[in-house]
Amino acid sequence: MFFKIGGLTISFASKLQLEINHNANYKKFISFENNDPIDVTCKIELENFVIRNDMKEINTYAGNLWVLYSDDQEAFIFSKLYETAFPPLVLHFVNEFNEVGIYSSKDNVIAIDGSQFIQNVFTKPLDQLLIMYSLVKKSGLMLHAAGVEIDGKGFIFPGVSGLGKSTIAKTCIKFGINNWLSDEKILIRKSNSKICIYGTPWPSSANVAMNAQIPLAGIFLIKHGDVPEIKKIRPQEVLTKLLPTASILWHDKERMEIGLKLIEEMVKAIPAFEFSYKPEKGDIDALQDFIRREI
Secondary structure: OOOEEEEEEEEEEOOEEEEEOOOOHHOEEEEOOOOOOOOEEEEEEEEEOOOOOEEEEEEEEEOOEEEEEEEOOOOEEEEOOOOOOOOOOOEEEEEEOOOOEEOOOOEEEEEEEOOOOOOOOOOHHHHHHHHHHHHOOOOEEEEEEEEEEEEEEEEEEOOOOOOOHHHHHHHHHHOOOOOOOOOOOEEEEEEOEEEEEOOOOOOOOOEEEEEEEEEEEEEEEEEOOOOOOOEEEEHHHHHHHHHHHHOOOOOOHHHHHHHHHHHHHHHHHOOOOEEEEEOOOHHHHHHHHHHHHOO
């Protein structure tokens, strides 16, 4: 099985067959054939993982429910919440995060028609954590943002939860702007001197996901207003708004600097605007007209 996302190809190998039970959006990113170079190799091991005394807690994720441990040579991520003797799922990163062992406890084995399968082990948030760590060395980051393609150009609407990413996506779809890469999480990468955006399989309430790569042409910070208004904003202001939405690995100096450099390059190279609007057709038409006229 291969997971293709953000220009990365991630392979999975297991002695037992994998039970794949993903939704339709996720299946857009899964392939069982591949002709591309492998960026990350994942090997699924059916064995219990023992936490050693020399491992130190480095960081937590997903509301402190998942934890990163390290022994200065390797890194391990697993859930802090488990009632069994061993964590049910563990990511083990080696070789600069190009190789990943996924330790699965035997509790994840199920029988289907007389054959044994490992239940789907590549699920949220393990998949997102794997992408965060694998992508940064490829000059990439994950953003909390909605992303859309209009006339062959990519545009993002970044924001933390509750700022209206799904609302802008659903409103645009209602009035004919349909090519949304995601309404929740977008990947960005610098490729051949261009900054591109990529869709992800992790939508929010608009339930949109597209496995596509589009050159980034504009950044829109959205806010609610009585009349549609679009005004350009300075790079420093954009940087302040973008940083809380970016999955920067603050605990890792080298990867933190790579992520910050990409954000800085993006705000310098890509025009950014504040878009005040109401979820009405005239306001969305004004946005589309502005994009076609000015960008």
